[in-house]
Structure formats: structure tokens, C-alpha cells
Amino acid sequence: xxxxxxxxxxxxxxxxxxxxxxxxxxxxxxxxxxxxxxxxxxxxxxxxxxxxxxxxxxxxxxxxxxxxxxxxxxxxxxxxxxxxxxxxxxxxxxxxxxxxxxxxxxxxxxxxxxxxxxxxxxxxxxxxxxxxxxxxxxxxxxxxxxxxxxxxxxxxxxxxxxxxxxxxxxxxxxxxxxxxxxxxxxxxxxxxxxxxxxxxxxxxxxxxxxxxxxxxxxxxxxxxxxxxxxxxxxxxxxxxxxxxxxxxxxxxxxxxxxxxxxxxxxxxxxxxxxxxxxxxxxxxxxxxxxxxxxxxxxxxxxxxxxxxxxxxxxxxxxxxxxxxxxxxxxxxx
Amino acid sequence: xxxxxxxxxxxxxxxxxxxxxxxxxxxxxxxxxxxxxxxxxxxxxxxxxxxxxxxxxxxxxxxxxxxxxxxxxxxxxxxxxxxxxxxxxxxxxxxxxxxxxxxxxxxxxxxxxxxxxxxxxxxxxxxxxxxxxxxxxxxxxxxxxxxxxxxxxxxxxxxxxxxxxxxxxxxxxxxxxxxxxxxxxxxxxxxxxxxxxxxxxxxxxxxxxxxxxxxxxxxxxxxxxxxxxxxxxx
Numbered sequence: 019x020x021x022x023x024x025x026x027x028x029x030x031x032x033x034x035x036x037x038x039x040x041x042x043x044x045x046x047x048x049x050x051x052x053x054x055x056x057x058x059x060x061x062x063x064x065x066x067x068x069x070x071x072x073x074x075x076x077x078x079x080x081x082x083x084x085x086x087x088x089x090x091x092x093x094x095x096x097x098x099x100x101x102x103x104x105x106x107x108x109x110x111x112x113x114x115x116x117x118x119x120x121x122x123x124x125x126x127x128x129x130x131x132x133x134x135x136x137x138x139x140x141x142x143x144x145x146x147x148x149x150x151x152x153x154x155x156x157x158x159x160x161x162x163x164x165x166x167x168x169x170x171x172x173x174x175x176x177x178x179x180x181x182x183x184x185x186x187x188x189x190x191x192x193x194x195x196x197x198x199x200x201x202x203x204x205x206x207x208x209x210x211x212x213x214x215x216x217x218x219x220x221x222x223x224x225x226x227x228x229x230x231x232x233x234x235x236x237x238x239x240x241x242x243x244x245x246x247x248x249x250x251x252x253x254x255x256x257x258x259x260x261x262x263x264x265x266x267x268x269x270x271x272x273x274x275x276x277x278x279x280x281x282x283x284x285x286x287x288x289x290x291x292x293x294x295x296x297x298x299x300x301x302x303x304x305x306x307x308x309x310x311x312x313x314x315x316x317x318x319x320x321x322x323x324x325x326x327x328x329x330x331x332x333x334x335x336x337x338x339x340x341x342x343x344x345x346x347x348x349x350x351x
Numbered sequence: 352x353x354x355x356x357x358x359x360x361x362x363x364x365x366x367x368x369x370x371x372x373x374x375x376x377x378x379x380x381x382x383x384x385x386x387x388x389x390x391x392x393x394x395x396x397x398x399x400x401x402x403x404x405x406x407x408x409x410x411x412x413x414x415x416x417x418x419x420x421x422x423x424x425x426x427x428x429x430x431x432x433x434x435x436x437x438x439x440x441x442x443x444x445x446x447x448x449x450x451x452x453x454x455x456x457x458x459x460x461x462x463x464x465x466x467x468x469x470x471x472x473x474x475x476x477x478x479x480x481x482x483x484x485x486x487x488x489x490x491x492x493x494x495x496x497x498x499x500x501x502x503x504x505x506x507x508x509x510x511x512x513x514x515x516x517x518x519x520x521x522x523x524x525x526x527x528x529x530x531x532x533x534x535x536x537x538x539x540x541x542x543x544x545x546x547x548x549x550x551x552x553x554x555x556x557x558x559x560x561x562x563x564x565x566x567x568x569x570x571x572x573x574x575x576x577x578x579x580x581x582x583x584x585x
Contacts, residue, residue, distance in 0.1 A: 226449050230442040237440040240402055241454050242428035242502065 025346045028338065029302055033309060040313045049195035054316045055309070056192070060201040062308020063208025067263025068285035069292075069300050070215060071256025077232040077295025079249050081153050085138065087282025088161035089257045092134070093127035093264025094273040095172055100126045101181050101268075106171060116183040124265040131261020132254050134164070139253040144246070161282075165275055176274030186269050204266055211259070212301045219297060228252060232295050287331040291338040293348025302346060310334045355380040355506055355536045356401070361410030363393075363400045370396045371407065372560035376538075378506070378553075383528070383537045385551035385568070387544070387582055392557045394540040395437055398508045401538075402434050403427045414506065429456065433499030433535070437510040439491045441498075443484030447475055450483050450494055454501040461501050467534075468497045471527045489520035496527065506536045513543045525550055544582055548572055556581045 044050040072086045099105035100123035113119045146152045188199040219225040231238045239245045292299025314330040356378040363371040371393050378384045386394040399405040403424040412419040419427050469476045472493040513521045541547040555565040558581050
């Protein structure tokens with residue numbers, strides 16, 4: 019309990035420190051401050067969509083899924099393709115309304131992510147459960163294969179999102195500064211997902227099995243539960259959530275073949291600083307790193323320190339690990 | 352007498368180590384049978400082999416007429432075997448209630464067994480909503496046994512229940528195990544010879560991966576030479 023309290027203190031200190039720095043730096047300009055906070059939450063939620071899958075899969079199955087970022091990227095490509103004209107699937111004549119096409123595009127990304135998740139777990143990973151190093155190599159290899167397939171299908175040129183739809187273009191005003199409604203939508207969706215997964219873990223039998231499996235999956239199996247089917251479920255869910263992340267990020271970030279690795283690395287930083295396998299740690303860690311990136315982006319404007327935002331996740335990780343070597347909510351195991 | 356479980360000449364490897372080199376154990380229906388032997392003799396591996404957690408490479412294991420060899424642990428458990436491992440393996444992050452709920456095989460198992468469980472282990476009622484990790488060693492052992500009682504298991508495999516516990520708690524556990532033996536057959540691993548000899552009807556000695564002797568506990572108590580030789584206690 020004391021350990022938990024010290025973690026919570028560390029979280030509050032870091033977040034308050036970041037916000038105070040930003041407020042001071044912007045000279046008390048609430049508009050700028052508000053935008054930084056919202057932008058931080060937005061980036062934190064995108065990170066959570068990659069990191070939550072990484073964290074639960076690692077916790078339950080002891081597998082670091084290096085293909086997680088690739089599923090994010092794949093989600094972005096699928097959503098882009100379905101939304102825009104002239105892709106592999108062209109829905110523009112069937113569903114002419116882009117507002118309607120967007121949820122279809124997101125759903126398509128989730129389905130593709132989940133399907134490839136099942137294939138990877140059932141078809142390949144399952145054979146390697148007793149060989150951790152092989153699993154790392156396998157998920158890394160699969161991510162390379164998917165990246166090359168994506169280049170083959172969609173070419174190597176990055177896409178930037180051109181389709182205009184309602185949610186994407188509306189803005190609202192906060193302390194005199196405009197902010198995209200779409201980003202707010204992602205923040206809201208992220209929070210709902212954080213709560214939804216927490217409820218799944220806390221309130222359902224499947225959740226109890228997952229939490230027990232994180233501690234000791236062999237014992238769960240000895241109680242008469244087919245742990246491998248739970249592994250498949252969790253792995254599929256993790257991949258589907260990553261693809262969802264890519265799909266909702268695409269209107270902002272577009273789709274490019276470097277998207278996956280950027281998010282994977284930040285995602286791993288979040289999982290480690292949150293405490294390997296801890297769901298709460300991942301949720302809090304995502305928001306913390308998202309805010310730190312946003313503050314760094316704001317601080318780097320007009321300086322020659324343009325690299326600052328991209329190294330920020332690692333700086334936060336180092337800081338937290340110095341304070342708490344097993345991460346925010348990690349067990350020392 | 353009818354045997355609920357028959358383990359015949361099993362060989363089990365862990366990694367490259369040949370741990371069991373031909374172990375045979377017969378467990379009569381309704382009995383309390385104990386596996387005796389020194390540390391590292393292969394008692395725990397015998398239980399794990401029955402559960403399919405360290406599957407044997409040779410030999411047969413038959414439970415109620417059905418072979419267990421080649422089955423995964425979860426389907427072995429589903430046939431009606433409860434496993435209480437060494438060091439208890441309580442889920443520390445889960446509450447006592449959740450530790451019991453997870454063992455349900457059918458909806459309502461826990462509700463039906465709650466009276467029996469709280470009669471055997473009244474402490475668990477008070478601790479019901481606390482995390483498993485906050486329980487003392489004795490309480491965790493009680494929870495581990497209670498967990499095996501939630502579904503309708505006909506055979507319970509209990510590994511070293513007295514390990515690291517105070518004598519008062521061991522007494523309490525012994526009476527609980529005696530009571531639950533009225534509902535299910537028990538196969539026990541126990542280092543504590545005094546406890547084992549007071550509890551069990553039958554014994555099987557495991558020594559260096561073999562099972563050189565077995566029989567009625569009443570006979571073993573008289574046989575000091577046998578006890579000296581395999582257990583090193585008088």
C-alpha cells in the first residue's frame with residue numbers, strides 16, 4: 019500500500035510539474051495552456067490504444083508483441099482505403115456520405131486487425147509458447163512482412179487524409195483558441211475505452227480469469243479453464259484495439275509505413291513505466307507521456323530543440339524508472 | 352477395493368532431467384493416500400504428472416476408468432480433479448471471493464458449496480473481500496483447499512499443506528482435510544510424517560523417482576526400518 023501511495027505521489031508530481039511548466043512558459047495564457055492539455059490527452063489516448071494491448075498481452079502471455087505498432091499502422095491504411103476513393107475497396111459510390119463512411123472505415127480496420135490477430139496467435143505464436151526469444155523474433159518478423167505487404171498493396175508513398183467529413187472539420191473555442199472537435203472525440207473515446215476495459219477486467223468472469231492468468235496462468239489452467247482460448251481472445255482484442263487506434267489517428271496522421279514503429283516504441287516506454295503487465299499503470303502512463311509530449315512540443319516551438327518531443331517518452335521513462343525501478347504499478351517480479 | 356486413480360509405471364522428464372523413473376500409485380476410492388519421501392524424490396512431480404502439467408513420456412494414468420495421458424491440464428481438472436499446489440498458488444491480486452469464483456465450473460457452484468467451505472474454514476468469511484496476497488500463510492492454505500472444493504471434484508491432489516505453518520494451524524487443517532475426505536478421495540504429499548501418519552489410510556513411498564513401497568499406514572507405523580530407510584525419521 020505504501021508503495022502504491024509513493025507511485026501516486028510520483029504521478030501527481032510529474033503531471034503537476036509538466037502543467038506548471040507549461041503554464042509558466044506560456045505566461046499564464048490559458049488558451050495556450052488549455053490547448054496543450056487537450057493535445058496531450060489526445061496523444062495520450064492514441065498511445066493507450068497501442069500500449070493497452072501490449073500491456074495485457076505481455077502480462078497474461080509473457081509475450082512482447084513487437085507487431086503491435088504494425089497493427090496500428092495497418093488500421094490507419096485500412097481506414098484510409100475504405101474512406102477514400104480509388105483504393106482497394108471503393109465505397110464512395112455505395113456510401114456517398116463521408117460521415118457515414120468513416121464509422122465503416124473504422125469498423126473495417128478493427129475487423130482486419132482482429133482477423134490478423136487470430137491468425138498470428140493461433141497459426142504461429144501458439145507453437146512457440148515455451149520459447150520466449152523465438153516469440154520476439156516471430157512478432158518482429160511478422161511486423162516486417164506486414165509492412166512489406168502494405169507497401170506492396172498501397173505503395174511506399176505516405177498518404178495524407180484528404181477526405182473532409184463533419185467531425186473532422188468542426189472546431190470549438192477554448193479560452194479564445196480553436197480546437198478540433200475530432201480530437202475531443204478521440205479523447206472521449208479513449209476514456210470510454212479505459213473505463214470499458216477496466217470494467218471487463220474487474221466485473222466479468224473473463225476479466226477475473228485474465229487477471230488471475232497474469233499472475234499464474236498454469237494454475238488457472240489447473241482449475242479447469244482452457245487458458246489458451248483466453249490467450250487467443252486477449253491477443254485478438256489487443257490487435258483489434260491497436261488497429262482501432264490507427265484508424266482513428268489516420269485523419270490526423272495519415273497513413274505511412276513509419277507510423278507503426280514510432281508508436282510501438284512509445285507504447286513500450288509506456289508499458290515499462292506503468293509497470294509491466296499492469297493495466298492501471300498503462301492507462302496512467304499513456305496520459306502522462308501524452309501530456310509530456312504535448313508540453314515538449316509547445317516548449318520546442320521557436321527553438322532549435324525540435325527533437326525534444328520525440329525523445330520525451332524516453333526521458334519520462336528514465337525519470338520514472340529512477341524513482342520506481344519496477345514502474346508505477348509494477349510488481350517486483 | 353475400487354481404485355479411483357491408477358498411476359502405472361510413469362516416466363517424467365523436466366527439461367533433460369529424468370525425474371520419475373517408473374512410479375506406480377494406486378488410490379482407492381474414498382481413501383486418504385499419502386506420498387511420502389525425501390525432498391526431491393519426485394512427489395510433487397508425480398502430482399504434476401497426474402494433472403498433465405509435467406506430462407509423463409511413458410506409463411499410464413487412469414482416473415475412473417479413463418486415461419489422462421495426453422490430456423491438457425484444464426480437461427483433466429474438468430473430469431473432477433482438484434489440485435492444491437505446493438506454495439498454494441493463491442492469486443494475490445484477486446480477492447478471496449474472486450479466488451473462489453474463478454474455480455466455478457458451472458454457475459452456482461460457489462453458492463452451493465459456500466456453507467461447506469465456511470464450515471471448514473470460518474476465517475474465510477471474514478476475509479472474503481480482502482486481496483489474497485494480504486492473507487497469512489495458513490489462511491492462504493485454507494483458501495487454496497477451499498478453491499479446490501468449489502467444483503464437484505471427486506479427487507483432490509494436495510501438495511504439502513503443512514509447509515511453513517504453525518502447529519495450531521496444522522491441527523486445524525488436519526481436521527478440515529479429514530472432513531473433506533468424506534466428500535472426495537484425497538491424494539496428499541506430506542513431509543511432516545506425524546501429520547501424514549495420523550491422517551492417511553494408505554501410503555506410497557517415492558524415492559529417487561521410483562515407488563519402492565506402498566501399503567496401509569497402520570503397517571508403516573510399526574515398521575521403523577522402512578521409515579528410517581526412506582524418510583530418515585524415527
